[in-house]
Amino acid sequence: KKLQKNSRQPVMSVLEIGGTKICKDDVVKDDPTNNVPDNIFSKLGLQLHRRDQHPIGILKNAVYDYFNKNYSSEFTKFDDLCPIVSVKQNFDDVLVPADHVSRSYNDTYYIDAQTVLRCHTSAHQAELLRMGQTHFLVTGDVYRRDSIDSTHYPVFHQMEGFRVFTPDEWEQSGMDNTTYAATELKKCLEGLTRHLFGAVEMRWVDAYFPFTSPSFELEIYFQEKWMEVLGCGVVEQEILKKNGRVNNSAWAFGLGLERLAMVLFDIPDIRLFWSNDERFTSQFSGGQLGVKFKPFSKFPPCYKDMSFWINDSFTENNLCEIVRGVAGDLAEEVQLIDNFTNKKGMTSHCYRIAYRSMERSLTDEEINQLQWNVREEVQSKLNVVLR
Ligand code: FA5
Ligand code: MG
Incomplete structure (x- = not known):
């Protein structure tokens, strides 16, 4: 609706699906009834x-x-x-x-x-x-x-x-x-x-x-x-x-x-x-079912652990949304590896995050930065206490 005649819009902010025009502003809203990132x-x-x-x-x-x-x-x-x-x-x-x-x-x-x-x-x-x-x-x-x-x-x-x-x-x-x-x-x-x-x-x-x-x-x-x-x-x-x-x-x-x-x-x-890497996309062609994907050199995963005291509103899906938001497709797995409740009734969770790119090797620096950002957001958005 904000589209003016002949005006150029960034490609991804207006799309058309099945004849329906969709603007980014109509889907991602800063509003408590909206949770689309x-x-x-x-x-x-x-x-x-x-x-x-x-x-x-x-x-x-x-x-x-x-x-x-x-x-x-x-x-x-x-x-x-x-x-x-x-x-x-x-x-x-x-x-x-x-x-x-x-x-x-x-x-x-x-x-x-x-x-x-x-x-x-x-x-x-x-x-x-x-x-x-x-x-x-x-x-x-x-x-x-x-x-x-x-x-x-x-x-x-x-x-x-x-x-x-x-x-x-x-x-x-x-x-x-x-x-x-x-x-x-x-x-x-x-x-x-x-x-x-x-x-x-x-x-x-x-x-x-x-x-x-x-x-x-x-x-x-x-x-x-x-x-x-x-x-x-x-x-x-x-x-x-x-x-x-x-x-x-x-x-x-x-x-x-x-x-x-x-x-x-x-x-x-x-x-x-979701990869646009030609080493993936070029392996498939229309109508061919017999093809087996050949992994192009597998890069090593890097694991980072994070522990915190949860609160009543904590959910694993909320944590995963934050990890995806920060690391995108570099996040391979988020796994609960430890879970205990102390005498005061406080519950601690430890999550192991595996970072890995399907396309290249990641530097230590890059991974540390991702993990740092995840920690910051987990603390500020989920209101949990990091240990
Ligand atoms: C359904 O979505 C039902 N609507 C299926 C159905 C249709 C049942 C008609 C009866 C009649 P379910 O939530 O199990 O069911 O999802 C169906 C399939 O989607 C799963 O078996 C799984 O193969 C796939 N799936 C579910 N979640 C994910 C996910 N996060 N990522 C990838 N695939 C998924
Ligand atoms: Mg199911």
Whole structure:
């Protein structure tokens, strides 16, 4: 709205997503109902999932191929829906209870009290159902305040899948509607993992989501650990009924695209997806799934410990926001390594921060400066007492 005819704006302060113009001032505000930092705004509009040569875009297209080949009724694809959504879309429409942790300012980026950066692509289920969609895939960037390690990043990409069934479909099978949808769902996702990976070590885990029942998560064995790659389940009747699908049944899933791409291309750290380093970007090309990422010389991490007495309002997500704000992608991991309460009832936490660049080696001086800045901000913004 501040844009004048023919005036030149710095490239990153105004962007357009899915036909919506977004100004930085409308997203990052100095206001207690806003908790979006600059470094998050800078990721808005990058849309890695729409780049055909980027691992996330290559993966999206491979999932599209699977659905095109295996389903006679076509899935409608959306990959340009605006990530700025209402609290209603992100939470109420998918039955997230009023007191659920995911609604807190500690977990979600709020633009104002009614508007968030979507924390999952499920935010679009209800509106698409109301539009009459019955088979659809929604790919997009999603945003969460979260921990720092090789498989968590505050901006990542999900693909939502949604499929509605009519009574004739489950009646023919002899199963009840829920069992039928759950069976079809697992068949679909097991087929997808075979399509992407061939053989891979995986397991189903029971899960909980407010919008599905039963609910499941799929884990894949990667880097010597079980890694959660997707959540899914049979859609709650209430969502179908409220959005014009009475007497139907449905399944839904949400894929974590970075996690799946890490397995597919053997990418060891989630920060790499944001790298512009040609030694990363040049290793991938459209349509090629067989490529394994070759790390360009691995630089050593540097560990710094920090101890402080916490207070009642302390949260790990707030600490991680500060570390990301200061160190950006040089922060590799933030780990609680010691935790005790003294006789007076004061609790001390010790965190170990790993600093490492994916692209170059860092100097001692540089790391000391980062750690110093983190300490300063932790003290002033979190009101904790450093030890
Ligand atoms: C959801 O977001 C649900 N909306 C998924 C869903 C859709 C369930 C439809 C049922 C029906 P969850 O919070 O578990 O679920 O996130 C889904 C996936 O996103 C995870 O399995 C994981 O692969 C990925 N993910 C979650 N947090 C992060 C993160 N910080 N960084 C990278 N990937 C993440
Ligand atoms: Mg989960």
